Structures are given as C-alpha cells and as structure tokens.
Amino acid sequence: MVSHWIIYILTLLSAIAFRVAYTGWLAGIVLAFTALLPLLGLLVSLPAVLGTRAGLAALQEEVERGEQGGWEVRLTSAPGLPLARVKGKVRLANLFTGESAGERVKLSLRGQRAGKELSQVQEQCGLMEGRLSSIWAVDCLGLFWLPLRREGRTARLLVLPPAAPAEELPRQAHPGVRPRPGGGPGEDYDPRDYRPGDPLNTVHWKLSAKRDELIVRETLEDMHITPVLLFDHFGPRRAVEEVLGRLRGMGEMLLSQDRPFAVAWAQPVTGELRRFEVADERGFRACLRAALAEPVPETGRSVLDGAAIPNAHFLASERGAEG
Amino acid sequence: MRKRPVFAAACNTLLLLLALAAVAEGFVSAYGLEVVPEWLWTGVALAGVGFGVLWALPKYKRYLVPGFLGVWGCFVLKFWDVPAWGEVSVRCHVVNTIAAKVPGVTWLQPVAPPPGVPGVGEGAFPALTAIARELRGIQCVTWWMLAVGAVYALLLGWVVAGGRFIPGFLMTLAPILPAVCVTEAPSPLGVGLLLTVWGTMALRSLSCRTAGKRGAAVTPYALAASALAVAMVMHLLPVEGRTQGAWASQIREDVIQGAYRLDLSRLGSFFGRTGSGSTEYVSLSGNGPGYTGRTALRVHTDSPGKHYLRGWSSDVYTGRSWEPLGREAKEELRTILEQEDGEEPLLKMGETIEYWNEQGIRQPWSSIYIPVGAGEEEPSFMEVENVSAPGGALYYPYALAGYPQGVEAGLDSHLEGERGVYKYSFEFYPNYALWTDLISTGTGEGPYRDFVYANELQVPEETRELLMAWLDESVGELGVSLMGVRSPEDYARLLNLMISGDGDDGAYIRVTGEEYYRYKGVEYDITHGLPRELLDAVEITPEEVETYRLNYASLMTAVVDEVLTGPEGELEYDAAAPAPPAGEDYVAHFLETKRGYCMHFATTATLLLRSLGVPARYVGGYVVNVPRTGYAVVPDRAAHAWVEVWIDGVGWYPMDFTPGFEGEGTGPTESGEFAETSPTPEPTPSPSPTPTAAPTPSAAPSATPTEKPEEEPGGPSEVEKAGLSPAVWGPLLGLLGAVLVLYALKKRRIGKLRGPDTNAAVLYAWKLHRRLEKFGCSPDGRLEELGKKAKFSQHTLTGEERSEALDILERDRRRTFRRKRGGEG
Known part of the structure; x- marks a missing residue:
C-alpha cells in the first residue's frame, strides 16, 4: 500500500509539474482529474465492499488435543466483484485456560467466494472461541482500507482431552426390582389385584379363575443405579485435563453399555453444583463442552465440600489433586 | 459461472473500443489531419470489437493472430502506394505541428501527388485536379491510419485484455505526445476520451492483476466513474486557450529564472x-x-x-x-x-x-x-x-x-x-x-x-603572431607614430631615443631627403620608419620601463581602440556573426570575416593589449541605460562584454572596445517603479530555452519560424522510397514476434504441466522449481520427494500428487516474485 501511495504521489507531482510547465488548458484538466482519482477509487470500490460479507467459521466442531484444528475466514460477495487485498485480525481465546492470541490473515477475493484457513495443532484442551475482530479491504487503487461487514462473529472449536482408558466403577449391591412403568413383556412379574385401567392383556386369567377375582401380571424390572461422576474443576491445568480425559473415557464406556450417568462438579468460585444428566452422546458432548468452557483456577471449592451425592464416583487427579 | 468470461470479454472490448476512439480522435485533432470520418470510425469499431473478441477467445488466439497478421501484411503490400503516401502526409503534419511552435524546425510538405492523381500543373482541369488531389490525399491518410491502426489495435487489445495499466497508458499517450510537448493539445473530445480510458485502466488494474479475468468485472463501475469525473471536470474548467493559474505561472517563472541564474559553464x-x-x-x-x-x-x-x-x-x-x-x-x-x-x-x-x-x-x-x-x-x-x-x-x-x-x-x-x-x-x-x-x-x-603580470599577459603564440601581423597591416597612419613600438620596453627605448641629445655620441635626427639617424656612431635608415635594430640598440633600465608603463598603457589602449573601432581595421559590428568553424581560432575567424559583436571585440582587444605587453582581461555583464526615473528593467539583450586593463598604480580599468554599444534598459520616464510593460515575457507556451552554449542554429537571432521550405523534389520515386522505414517496421515486427514467442512458451509450459503424463508433469514442475532457487526460493522437500519418485520409481504418480506438486510450485513462484517486488503492501 505504501508503494501505491508513492506511485500516486509521484503521479500527482508529475501532474503539478505538467501544470506548471504547460500553460494550456490541458494541464488543468489533467491535474484536476489526477486529484480526483483517489475519490474515484473509493467510489468504484464501494459496490464490492458493500456487497461482501466476511465471516469466521471453525473447520471442525471438535478435535482432540494434539490434532490439527482451526478456523476459516470466509468472504462471500453477492455481486461477485473482486477485492484485491483483504486483511483481518482473528482473536482466538481458550475459555478453559483463559489464554488468548491474535492472528493476522491476508487474502483476496476473486469471485463470489474466498477463504483462508488458520489451522494449527491444538496443544491445549478447552473450548476455543475465535472472533473476527476486524477485516478490511483495499480500494481499487490500493490507497485506502475500507471495512467489510462481518457476520457470525464468533466461531467455536472444542478441543477434547484424549479419552483415558475406562475405569471400573466400584461394585454396588443390587438394588432390587421394581414394577416397570408402562408394563410390557418380561420374565419377572408380580401378580396383583386388578385396578381399573389396567390393560386386559395383563390379566392373569388362570389365577383370576382360581381366585374368582381379576388378577393382573405386573412386569418387574431391575433397578439400576445412576452413577454420578464427580471431579473438581480447579487445579493445575494439566491435571484437570487428565481428569477430564478420564471422565471422557468412563463416560464413553458407560454410554457404550447404555448406562446413563451424571456428571457433576462444583463451580470453583461460587461452589454451585453443576450437574449434567448424560443419557446419550449428545448429552455427553454438551457436558464436556460446559466443562471445557469454564476457566480453571488453581484453587477453588471442591464438589466434595457440598452435600453428599449418592452413587458418586470421584475422579481424582493422579497428579496430586485432592481426592 | 459461464457468463463471467463473456462479461469480462464484453468489458474489455468496450474499453478497447473507447481507447481506439480516443487515440484516433486525439491523433487527428492534435496534428490537424483530415480523414474520411466514415472510414476511420468504421475501422475503429471493427478493430475494437474484433480484437476485443479475439483476445477473449480461450484457445484460438494462437491461430488467429498470425492469420490476421498474414492477411494484413498481404493487404498492405498489395496496396502499398496508398498508405505509403498517407505516411508521408502524416509525417509532414506531425513535423509541421512541431515546426509551428519550435523555431529552427523545418516545415515539410509532400511533393509527389497522391497515387492515382495527376501532379501539380498536370491534368486537363487543374482546379478539379487539385480537388481530386486533396480528396485522394485525405483518403490516403485515412488508409494509413487504418493500416497502422490495425496492428496498434491488436497490441492494445492484448494490453487491455491483460488489464495492464502502464503499457496501456504509454501506448495511448505516445501518438499525441509530440504534440503535447509543443503545447498543441488534442480536441476536448479526444482529451475527454483519453482521460476516461486512462482513469478506467488505472481503476481496474489492481483488480485485474490479482483476480485475472474476473478483475474485468470492475470495468463498468470504473468506466462510469471516470466518465462522470471527466465530464464534471471539463464542465467546470475551461477547455481552450491559456489557463495557467497564477500560482503555476509564478512557480514556472521562478523555476525558469532559477535555471537561468545557474552557472553551468563549469560543466563544459x-x-x-x-x-x-x-x-x-x-x-x-x-x-x-x-x-x-x-x-x-x-x-x-x-x-x-x-x-x-x-x-x-x-x-x-x-x-x-x-x-x-x-x-x-x-x-x-x-x-x-x-x-x-x-x-x-x-x-x-x-x-x-x-x-x-x-x-x-x-x-x-x-x-x-x-x-x-x-x-x-x-x-x-x-x-x-x-x-x-x-x-x-x-x-x-x-x-x-x-x-x-x-x-x-x-x-x-x-x-x-x-x-x-x-x-x-x-x-x-x-x-x-x-x-x-x-x-x-x-x-x-x-x-x-x-x-x-605573470598571468594576465597570456596569449597563444599563433594568436599573438596573427594579431601582430594584423596590427601591422591595419594600424595605418597611426602606425607611423607608433614607430614599431610593440612593448613597454620598446616604448622606453623610443622615449630614450627621442630625448637623447645631439652630437656624434648621442642620437639626433637628420633629414637629408633620405632620412637617416645616427645613434652611437651608427647611422640607421629611417626613411620607411624606425628600424627594429635602432630600437634594439637603445639602452634602457628597468626603472625607466616602469616609469613609462602608465603612458605606454594609455597609448596602447588608444591604438587598440582606434584599430578596432576605426576605419583602418575594417571591422563591423554584426550581432548575427556566425560561429567559427570547428577547430578555427575565434580571433582568427573574426579578423578574417571582419564581422562580430561585443565578444569578438572584447576578446580581440584583450589579446591585442596582452600581445603589446599590457595586462588585460575579458569581462562580461550588462550595460543599462537608466532613465530619469531611476528604474530600469535590463533584458538579456543588454548583455555585453568589455575589457579591464591593468594600470600600474591604479588597478583594473574598464574599457569598452565595441563600437556603438549603448546598452539597453527600459523603464518609465515619468513615474517611478518598474514599467508594467517591461520586456519580461509572460509565461509562454513554448518550451523555454535551457542555458545552452549554442542558441538556435538558425542564422536569425529571433525565434520566429521561417517560411516553409519544400522537401527535396523527388517525383514518384520519392513516394516509393517513402513510407514506413525499416526503422519503424523492424521494431514493430520484432515486438510482435517477441509477444508471439512468449505466448507460445507459456502455452507449452502449461501443456507440459497439465498433460496426461503425471510423472513428466511432476518432473517438469520440479525442474521449474529449481530455476526459482536462483531467485532466492528455498528447495521444497515434498516436491523433491515427488520428483524423485517420478524419476526413479516405477510408480505412476496420481492426480493428487501432481496437483500437490503444482500447488507447491505455484505457491513458491508467487512468494518468490512477491519477495522480488518488495512484498505485499
């Protein structure tokens, strides 16, 4: 851009020198037109600038720590007019670690779409939030930078800890059986008196004939315990990442066994209990996203400090976190 | 997406059309050419559309361009006489446009009639013949413009299609540049069109450079903006006459005066x-x-x-x-x-x-x-x-x-x-x-x-001898009274002789019909003047020489003044005296031609006095006649040269040996201050003369053009010999050839990289990458790996591997040339 200004200033000086040396009308016209050129450049660039939208999107929704992940700055132009040079700044913040960084990006728009990828190996876990803080395009003479409209300011990328090998949950006594809600077929059943509203196909006709009153089969099912996985959301970052890795391993194991579970931690500052009921992969991702979206202080309030939670399994850090 | 190339081609075609129209209008109006408008504008339209489409074609250009040139060449050769005469006429117009403004440039006029028309004085009906000649001449000029314009349009079309601003600007400026240099502007329409075209090219050049053909999409906006701006400017500002503003005029005067004040004489x-x-x-x-x-x-x-x-x-x-x-x-x-x-x-x-x-x-x-x-x-x-x-x-x-x-x-x-x-x-x-x-x-x-005395008596020996011989010839009656005195020593001897006493042991004058003079026992024949041997025999002392030096100087300045300005020397003042031929001495030429101005007289006087033993030096300056008011403007005409003569005991005494120079100065005689109508010229449209030694080569000192002399009469053979000389054809063809060769090389390279053989393509890409290393590009490990794989292994590289290799090559090529240009702004 400096070179373009130098060229323009030299051109303008030449036009002025022409005006000084040439006494006819031509020199005045040339000088006036040369002086107007920057304004013309701005005007001609306006359709392209106004018709272009810039946005930032994550290349993936989630990656694992140590994998390549990143964002893409995208330009879309409705009129399809080119923009020779576009520059912008992307702010990247890791909500988990609290760190942030900036990246400069340069690209050009030749047609209706253009994109520039910012990709790197993700060394830290966390919910990465990228934001296009500024984006500018140069005018058609290369003299002025004009701001482009931005849409969809932030983009998020979840960097997950690698799943640690799943751990065995401690064995617990069989809690027994209970009537299955809604009935249905089953091996175990308990006879009881008919209540109005029971489906007729549950009537045990043989017993009913014997007793001369309606008896129905009430199907029974085993009662299961919903394990609650606890962890502390404070401490050295690596330790917390390791804990989350174990959480991820255990969670995936439970989900593979179709066993719902819950995850709970205490907000380190306020002590408020945060609990997520996880019944499927989507719910588990939401839980991990929430865990990785909160900053990790060095110290804080432990989940164990609150009321006792039944069926809880505390995931302690092997790096010396309080267990 | 398919419509985009068509849109880009349409934009380029429109721009080319405008550019050709601008150049045609500018060229015709700047040099006052007469053309057949219908032919010219039809040609412009055909060329604009034709070449706009040609350069938009993706792959047929390589056949069409040589084909067109071939057809064009045949056409021109077949009807050679017509455009050749047209070229002569155009050349005359261009030269005459310059001659009208620049003194010393000879006017030209075609002598031979246009082909197919009788000459001057020929034909049964001279008046009709004259009209026919004029019309035919106009046609020939138009044909020439169309012939040259076709190739010009081909080249310009290529430049416009590529979105190149500087070549386009230079190509469209070049035809009118000679006229602009002598302050002859094209018509307002031509100027308006040119500025619109230049503005459009400038505004879209960056987009075309970065976005390639897609950059042409900016053209309609750039064209509209430029046209609007030009129309507005030309509406608000005057489009005729001299319109230089006071500030520009003042700067111009200051620059010119500063340039005049410089002493560049040291440079040679x-x-x-x-x-x-x-x-x-x-x-x-x-x-x-x-x-x-x-x-x-x-x-x-x-x-x-x-x-x-x-x-x-x-x-x-x-x-x-x-x-x-x-x-x-x-x-x-x-x-x-x-x-x-x-x-x-x-x-x-x-x-x-x-x-x-x-x-x-x-x-x-x-x-x-x-x-x-x-x-x-x-x-x-x-x-x-x-x-x-x-x-x-x-x-x-x-x-x-x-x-x-x-x-x-x-x-x-x-x-x-x-x-x-x-x-x-x-x-x-x-x-x-x-x-x-x-x-x-x-x-x-x-x-x-x-x-x-050691440094201001210098005279080249040949010049001294020449001057003394001339003095002897020219001194006439005065020479008799000089009696052979040519130096202060001679003068002292003469005075000693004249004041010596009578008697056999002294010097005395005896007149006896034939005249003799006895000095110290020797008789000298003085019938025809004082003999040298008599003067040499007189004894003098250095003190006597010094005593008489003042009088001697007085005498000799009078002698020199007399011979230079009096009738004996036969010298005339002539402000238009020509320069001496190369190698000839300035004074020798002056004494031979007997015509000169102040510099001649001052130089000759200085050297003559020095030859006579009186130190003198050449002085330059101005002579001004200040009127009663006390204010005077001294024009450059008042420059003058005179002599300063060394007088012992006094110093340097100025003396003017130029006959009749009164100096010059103007100013009001009745009131004070400098005259408003001083000879200071207004800022003139003509190019101001720079401080040079030799002013205009014309004999006359004024700057007005002389009457138009005709070219050497040549007859029909003149026209045959005329036309575009090899000096024009050669570079034109060479340029065209270079363009075609470059285009062919580029197509060959693309063919190799995109051909069916992926291994060959990767190998070629690797080879091209190695050439980039000369310009500072670092070797790429991955490309080298692919290249070696292509060369040594039996595998056939996949399309993805070829694409990867080409991407690496393209990336590094851009980086290298970006680095060479100094990086991105």
Whole structure:
C-alpha cells in the first residue's frame, strides 16, 4: 500500500509539474482529474465492499488435543466483484485456560467466494472461541482500507482431552426390582389385584379363575443405579485435563453399555453444583463442552465440600489433586 | 459461472473500443489531419470489437493472430502506394505541428501527388485536379491510419485484455505526445476520451492483476466513474486557450529564472552561455547571442544614465573559450590575497577606498576614479535584483564604495552573494574620470601586481603572431607614430631615443631627403620608419620601463581602440556573426570575416593589449541605460562584454572596445517603479530555452519560424522510397514476434504441466522449481520427494500428487516474485 501511495504521489507531482510547465488548458484538466482519482477509487470500490460479507467459521466442531484444528475466514460477495487485498485480525481465546492470541490473515477475493484457513495443532484442551475482530479491504487503487461487514462473529472449536482408558466403577449391591412403568413383556412379574385401567392383556386369567377375582401380571424390572461422576474443576491445568480425559473415557464406556450417568462438579468460585444428566452422546458432548468452557483456577471449592451425592464416583487427579 | 468470461470479454472490448476512439480522435485533432470520418470510425469499431473478441477467445488466439497478421501484411503490400503516401502526409503534419511552435524546425510538405492523381500543373482541369488531389490525399491518410491502426489495435487489445495499466497508458499517450510537448493539445473530445480510458485502466488494474479475468468485472463501475469525473471536470474548467493559474505561472517563472541564474559553464563548454550574461566559463563557439527577451536584472538607482554592470572576468583564452585561472594560479592568488587582507586594498575589481589628502579632506579613490579637484563626493546607490541573469555572480556597477553585507569577493574575478539572496544594494561612484585624469598613486604594487603580470599577459603564440601581423597591416597612419613600438620596453627605448641629445655620441635626427639617424656612431635608415635594430640598440633600465608603463598603457589602449573601432581595421559590428568553424581560432575567424559583436571585440582587444605587453582581461555583464526615473528593467539583450586593463598604480580599468554599444534598459520616464510593460515575457507556451552554449542554429537571432521550405523534389520515386522505414517496421515486427514467442512458451509450459503424463508433469514442475532457487526460493522437500519418485520409481504418480506438486510450485513462484517486488503492501 505504501508503494501505491508513492506511485500516486509521484503521479500527482508529475501532474503539478505538467501544470506548471504547460500553460494550456490541458494541464488543468489533467491535474484536476489526477486529484480526483483517489475519490474515484473509493467510489468504484464501494459496490464490492458493500456487497461482501466476511465471516469466521471453525473447520471442525471438535478435535482432540494434539490434532490439527482451526478456523476459516470466509468472504462471500453477492455481486461477485473482486477485492484485491483483504486483511483481518482473528482473536482466538481458550475459555478453559483463559489464554488468548491474535492472528493476522491476508487474502483476496476473486469471485463470489474466498477463504483462508488458520489451522494449527491444538496443544491445549478447552473450548476455543475465535472472533473476527476486524477485516478490511483495499480500494481499487490500493490507497485506502475500507471495512467489510462481518457476520457470525464468533466461531467455536472444542478441543477434547484424549479419552483415558475406562475405569471400573466400584461394585454396588443390587438394588432390587421394581414394577416397570408402562408394563410390557418380561420374565419377572408380580401378580396383583386388578385396578381399573389396567390393560386386559395383563390379566392373569388362570389365577383370576382360581381366585374368582381379576388378577393382573405386573412386569418387574431391575433397578439400576445412576452413577454420578464427580471431579473438581480447579487445579493445575494439566491435571484437570487428565481428569477430564478420564471422565471422557468412563463416560464413553458407560454410554457404550447404555448406562446413563451424571456428571457433576462444583463451580470453583461460587461452589454451585453443576450437574449434567448424560443419557446419550449428545448429552455427553454438551457436558464436556460446559466443562471445557469454564476457566480453571488453581484453587477453588471442591464438589466434595457440598452435600453428599449418592452413587458418586470421584475422579481424582493422579497428579496430586485432592481426592 | 459461464457468463463471467463473456462479461469480462464484453468489458474489455468496450474499453478497447473507447481507447481506439480516443487515440484516433486525439491523433487527428492534435496534428490537424483530415480523414474520411466514415472510414476511420468504421475501422475503429471493427478493430475494437474484433480484437476485443479475439483476445477473449480461450484457445484460438494462437491461430488467429498470425492469420490476421498474414492477411494484413498481404493487404498492405498489395496496396502499398496508398498508405505509403498517407505516411508521408502524416509525417509532414506531425513535423509541421512541431515546426509551428519550435523555431529552427523545418516545415515539410509532400511533393509527389497522391497515387492515382495527376501532379501539380498536370491534368486537363487543374482546379478539379487539385480537388481530386486533396480528396485522394485525405483518403490516403485515412488508409494509413487504418493500416497502422490495425496492428496498434491488436497490441492494445492484448494490453487491455491483460488489464495492464502502464503499457496501456504509454501506448495511448505516445501518438499525441509530440504534440503535447509543443503545447498543441488534442480536441476536448479526444482529451475527454483519453482521460476516461486512462482513469478506467488505472481503476481496474489492481483488480485485474490479482483476480485475472474476473478483475474485468470492475470495468463498468470504473468506466462510469471516470466518465462522470471527466465530464464534471471539463464542465467546470475551461477547455481552450491559456489557463495557467497564477500560482503555476509564478512557480514556472521562478523555476525558469532559477535555471537561468545557474552557472553551468563549469560543466563544459556545452553549458557556457554566449552573450546572454556572464559566466565563469565563456564559450566562444556559439552562433550568436540567443536572446529570449527575458528580464535579466532590475535596477533602481539615483544615478540615471549608462552603467556597466560587471559580472565575471575571465583570464585564460583557449582559442574557443575564456576560462578562469588554473588551480595552481588560483592557489597562488588566494595566498597573495590572504596575506594582504586588511592592508590597503589592491583594487581588483573597480573598488574604491577612502583616503585623506594632504589637506585632510576625505576623498574616495578608486582604481578608476581620481577626483579632479578636491572635494567630498557622496556615493550613489544602486539596487540590483537578479531576475534571471546567469553565472551565479553578482552584477554591480563601477566603482564600488564598498561591499554590501553578505557579499564577498571571489578571488579577483567576481563578487559572490548569499545563497538565495538575489537583490543587493550597492554604493558606488558613477562619475568616471576621463582617462586623461588618471594618475598613478604608486599603490597597487607588490605581489598582486607581479601576479597580474605573470598571468594576465597570456596569449597563444599563433594568436599573438596573427594579431601582430594584423596590427601591422591595419594600424595605418597611426602606425607611423607608433614607430614599431610593440612593448613597454620598446616604448622606453623610443622615449630614450627621442630625448637623447645631439652630437656624434648621442642620437639626433637628420633629414637629408633620405632620412637617416645616427645613434652611437651608427647611422640607421629611417626613411620607411624606425628600424627594429635602432630600437634594439637603445639602452634602457628597468626603472625607466616602469616609469613609462602608465603612458605606454594609455597609448596602447588608444591604438587598440582606434584599430578596432576605426576605419583602418575594417571591422563591423554584426550581432548575427556566425560561429567559427570547428577547430578555427575565434580571433582568427573574426579578423578574417571582419564581422562580430561585443565578444569578438572584447576578446580581440584583450589579446591585442596582452600581445603589446599590457595586462588585460575579458569581462562580461550588462550595460543599462537608466532613465530619469531611476528604474530600469535590463533584458538579456543588454548583455555585453568589455575589457579591464591593468594600470600600474591604479588597478583594473574598464574599457569598452565595441563600437556603438549603448546598452539597453527600459523603464518609465515619468513615474517611478518598474514599467508594467517591461520586456519580461509572460509565461509562454513554448518550451523555454535551457542555458545552452549554442542558441538556435538558425542564422536569425529571433525565434520566429521561417517560411516553409519544400522537401527535396523527388517525383514518384520519392513516394516509393517513402513510407514506413525499416526503422519503424523492424521494431514493430520484432515486438510482435517477441509477444508471439512468449505466448507460445507459456502455452507449452502449461501443456507440459497439465498433460496426461503425471510423472513428466511432476518432473517438469520440479525442474521449474529449481530455476526459482536462483531467485532466492528455498528447495521444497515434498516436491523433491515427488520428483524423485517420478524419476526413479516405477510408480505412476496420481492426480493428487501432481496437483500437490503444482500447488507447491505455484505457491513458491508467487512468494518468490512477491519477495522480488518488495512484498505485499
């Protein structure tokens, strides 16, 4: 851009020198037109600038720590007019670690779409939030930078800890059986008196004939315990990442066994209990996203400090976190 | 997406059409050509559309371009006479456009009639023939424009299709540039179209460079904006006549005056000035003073009348120039002047000192002024403003009463002022005493006097002999009274002879019909003048020589004045005297032709006095006649040259040996201030002359064009020989050939990289990448790996691997050339 200004200033000086040396009308016209050129450049660039939208999107929704992940700055132009040079700044913040960084990006728009990828190996876990803080395009003479409209300011990328090998949950006594809600077929059943509203196909006709009153089969099912996985959301970052890795391993194991579970931690500052009921992969991702979206202080309030939670399994850090 | 190439092609075609129309209109109007409008504009339209489409075609260009050139060549060769005559006519118009503004350029006119038309005086009906000739001439001019314009449009189309601004700008400017250089503008329509085209090209060039063909999408916006801006500007500003604003006019004047004030004479005789002022080096090889009528100085004084304003003095004559002293002599002079600094001044340049005579009365005393009678005299003042007088020295009158503040002597040759200060006030004594009142006061002796005698008697030997021979021929009756005296020693001998007593042992004159003179026992025949051997026999002493030197100088200046300005010398003043031929001595040429101006007379007088033993030097400056009002504008015509003669005991005395030069100065006679209608010219549209040694080569000193001489008569063969010379064809064809070769090379490269053989393509990409390493590109490991795999392994590389290799090559190529251009803005 400096070179373009130098060229323009030299051109303008030449036009002025022409005006000084040439006494006819031509020199005045040339000088006036040369002086107007920057304004013309701005005007001609306006359709392209106004018709272009810039946005930032994550290349993936989630990656694992140590994998390549990143964002893409995208330009879309409705009129399809080119923009020779576009520059912008992307702010990247890791909500988990609290760190942030900036990246400069340069690209050009030749047609209706253009994109520039910012990709790197993700060394830290966390919910990465990228934001296009500024984006500018140069005018058609290369003299002025004009701001482009931005849409969809932030983009998020979840960097997950690698799943640690799943751990065995401690064995617990069989809690027994209970009537299955809604009935249905089953091996175990308990006879009881008919209540109005029971489906007729549950009537045990043989017993009913014997007793001369309606008896129905009430199907029974085993009662299961919903394990609650606890962890502390404070401490050295690596330790917390390791804990989350174990959480991820255990969670995936439970989900593979179709066993719902819950995850709970205490907000380190306020002590408020945060609990997520996880019944499927989507719910588990939401839980991990929430865990990785909160900053990790060095110290804080432990989940164990609150009321006792039944069926809880505390995931302690092997790096010396309080267990 | 498919519509985009069509849209880009349409934009480029429209721009090309406009550019061709602009150039055609500009060319025709700038040089006053007459054409057949229908033919011309049809040709422009066809060429614009045709070549716009041609350069938009993706792959047929390689066949169509040579095909077109072939057809075009055949056509031109078949009808060669017509465009050839047209070229002659166009050339004449271009030259005549320049000749109308630049003096010295010869007017041209085609002699041979256009092909197919009878010549002047031929044909049964001369009037009809003349009309037919004119019409045919117009047709020939139009045909020439179409023929040349076709190739021009082909090239311009390529430039426009590529979105290249600078080549496009230069190509469209070149046809009208000669006219613009002589301030002949095209028509407003032509100018408007050109500016629109240039603006459009400039506004879209960056987009085309980065986005390729897609960049042409900006063209409609750029075109609309440029056209609107041009229309607005041309509506608001005048489009005829001289319209230079006051600020521009002032800057122009300041620049021109500053350029005139420069002393470029040190750079060589090419830059020495002849007669337009005074410079350190004076070239004598010019044709004559090149006056422009420009104001050189402005003078304001309380002493009206004629004044000599002294600039530089020059000491060394070379035969073709006057030059300053050499370095060693300057060093010696500097030492002398420093040693005598603070003591009684040496009166080097017409200065004065004050002294008190025996009666205790303060009197100014100068090298040129001895007051007749006692009495105090107040100095006059003169304010001199240098407007555009050259040389870098101050111009000041005789005889200065002192130096103004900020003024210093440049050794003994000139005065220097402060940088950027061009106006000084001097106090001076204008009342020169006559020569006869001059008496020696015995001062001015010492090392400086010795220096003068050692350095200011220099004359080349051949010139000296020539001058003495000429003096002997020309001195006439005066020579009789000189009686062979040619040096101060001779003079002393003569005086000793004349005052010696009678008697056999002394010298006496005896007239006996034939005249003899006896001196010391020897009789000398003096019938035909004093013989040399008699003079040589007279004994003298050095003191006698010094005693008589003043009178001798007085006598010799009178002699030189008489022979140069009197009838005996037969010399005439002629301001248009031609320059001497190369190699010939300036004085020799003057004495041979007997015609010259102030420089001739001053040079000859200086050298003649030196040959006679009287130190003298050449001085340049201006002579001004200040009217009663005291204000005068000194034009460059008032430049003059005279001589300063060394008078022992007095110093340098100015003398003018040019007959009848009164000087020039204008100013109001009734009121004060400088005349409004001074000779200072208005900022003229013509190119201002730069300080050169040789002014216009024409004989006349004025700048008006002469009448149009005709070309050498040649008849039909003239037309045959005329037309585009090889000097034009050759480069044109060479350029075209180069373009085609480059295009072919590019297509070949693309073919190799995208061909069916992926291994060959990767190998070629690797080879191209290695060429980039010469420009600072680092080797790429992955590409090298792919290249080796392609070369040595039996695998056939996949399309993805080929794409990867090409991407690496393209990426590094762009990086390398971006780095070469200095990186992105």
